[in-house]
Structure formats: structure tokens, C-alpha cells
Amino acid sequence: MENEKDSLILSGEETFNVLLNIKDLPSIPKIMLEVQALLRSESHNTVKLASIVGKDHGLTTKILMVANSPLYGLQRKVSSLEFAIMLLGVNEVSNIVTALSLAETMKMNDIYGLNFMSFWKHSMLVGTAAKDIAKRLGFFDLSGDAFVGGMLHDLGIQLTARYFKNQFEKIMESVEKDGLNFKAAEEKYLGLTHQEIGGFISRRWNLPPHLINSLMFHHNPYGAMDSPIVPYIVHIADCMTQKFKIADVHWDEGLEFDKSIINVLKFESEEKFNEFVDDYQSRFEETANAIKF
Numbered sequence: 001m002e003n004e005k006d007s008l009i010l011s012g013e014e015t016f017n018v019l020l021n022i023k024d025l026p027s028i029p030k031i032m033l034e035v036q037a038l039l040r041s042e043s044h045n046t047v048k049l050a051s052i053v054g055k056d057h058g059l060t061t062k063i064l065m066v067a068n069s070p071l072y073g074l075q076r077k078v079s080s081l082e083f084a085i086m087l088l089g090v091n092e093v094s095n096i097v098t099a100l101s102l103a104e105t106m107k108m109n110d111i112y113g114l115n116f117m118s119f120w121k122h123s124m125l126v127g128t129a130a131k132d133i134a135k136r137l138g139f140f141d142l143s144g145d146a147f148v149g150g151m152l153h154d155l156g157i158q159l160t161a162r163y164f165k166n167q168f169e170k171i172m173e174s175v176e177k178d179g180l181n182f183k184a185a186e187e188k189y190l191g192l193t194h195q196e197i198g199g200f201i202s203r204r205w206n207l208p209p210h211l212i213n214s215l216m217f218h219h220n221p222y223g224a225m226d227s228p229i230v231p232y233i234v235h236i237a238d239c240m241t242q243k244f245k246i247a248d249v250h251w252d253e254g255l256e257f258d259k260s261i262i263n264v265l266k267f268e269s270e271e272k273f274n275e276f277v278d279d280y281q282s283r284f285e286e287t288a289n290a291i292k293f
């Protein structure tokens, strides 16, 4: 006879079918479309962007918090949306709007094993660190995607918690009580991991390849055949949270820097890479302390 535990187990195919048939899957947020339409128009300017974004007070507060976090690297504090747009530029603010508004569409209450405050701290640290890493490695034109990719890399966790709540709780239970590794627990109950589930929604939203790959390959960036740089950068930032034990989360436990980073991102040696990583620790601490929701 099938017991309760077994009836919750889904194969990868079953999970995928559930995803395909979700009726209330969030669509791209209106504010993100409005901002993108403004960017495509000839006449985009600070005042217009501020008037679109300023309508949403929660979003405005979060934009200022992101811009003022130590890892984001601004030399001065920004206290108004207009000033943030002037200092960061329309494109950078639009990246923050993209990341925050997409993540907001998946927002939900805490459930067993998932505290949204911790989830946000983790996402924000990985996003802001990924942006900084991209710049420090000379990938200036990818720094915006690194930020958005880092902010959204674990979106599959939110999607799992929202649409597979029972399985999610079982996954957390087997991690906490039976000591199962999170990935093994995801595979046991869903036949898929949050990487593949995040990949599903990012394709559904038609996000660019850098972003889709950041969601799909942030634990194993070598799997991203095309556009691997952003997933590699997000992977480094994600691993840093584990290494420093700052805003680290269950689903990243045991995550380690992939050795191929040294070659792909052209670090001189493993020692140089380790020095590069260690240099981030204090800014991780400061940023984690500065994040309050």
C-alpha cells in the first residue's frame, strides 16, 4: 500500500507536467515592461523613470537599499530615487527594477524551512557581489546581467516552495532530520532540482541566455555551453556565501568553487583566485548587516 510519504514523490516528468499546467504562473511584472519600453524609446530620462518607479514605494525603498549596500560599491549614499537614477544611470536602475520586480512576483509567506528574509539576504548578496566580481574581472558590459542573474539565481526555490509546498517541506525535513543533501532530496521528491525549475520559469519569461544560464547552471557553471561567463560569476558569488558562512542557505550546503573557474575566468593561479575571494569577506559582512526588510 502506498504510504503518505511515497504519494508525494514525483518523477521529473510529473514535476515538469505540473509546471506546464500551472494556471496562475506569474507573468512578467507590468512595471518591468514599462521600464523596458521607456528604455527602448528615444526620450528616456530620469524624470520619466522616476515617475514610473516612484509609484511603487516598496520597490523604491528596496532600490535605495540595494544601491546603498557596501557591495554595490557606490562612493556616496543615495537618499532619493531621482538621485539614485542620476548617479547609477537609467540602465543600472532598470536592472535593479528587473531583478526586484521579478523576484517580487514570486513572493510568499514563510513556510517550513524557508524564511524569506534569509532568502532575500542571500539573493541580494549574491547579486551585488556578482556585479562587483564582473567589474573587477573586466566584464563591464556583463555586470548588469551578473547582478540580475545573481539576484534571481535561486528563483527555482521560490517556485518550488510556492507550487510544490508539500514536496518542499519533505525536502527540508529530509535535509534537517535525515541529513540528506539538498540536491539529493530535491531529486528524490521532484526528480528535478531548483536549477531546472528556475530554468523553466526563466525560459517562460523569455529572459536572455545569460540569465537563463545563471538560473540553470549556478551550481555547475561548466554546464552552460553558451554564455558561460555570467553563470561562472554567479557561481563564485554563491559559493562565497557558503565559504564565509554569511547569508548561507540550506540548498547551497556543500557547494564549492568549481576548479574550472581558474581557466575559464583566467586567474593566474589558484592562490590568486583564493586571494580574490578572501578580499570579499568584510564587504559580505557589512552588506549582510546593512540589509533590513
Ligand SMILES: [Fe+2]
Binding pocket: 153, 154, 194, 218, 219, 251, 252
Ligand atoms: Fe542554488
Ligand SMILES: [Fe+2]
Binding pocket: 122, 126, 153, 154, 238, 249, 252
Ligand atoms: Fe544560492
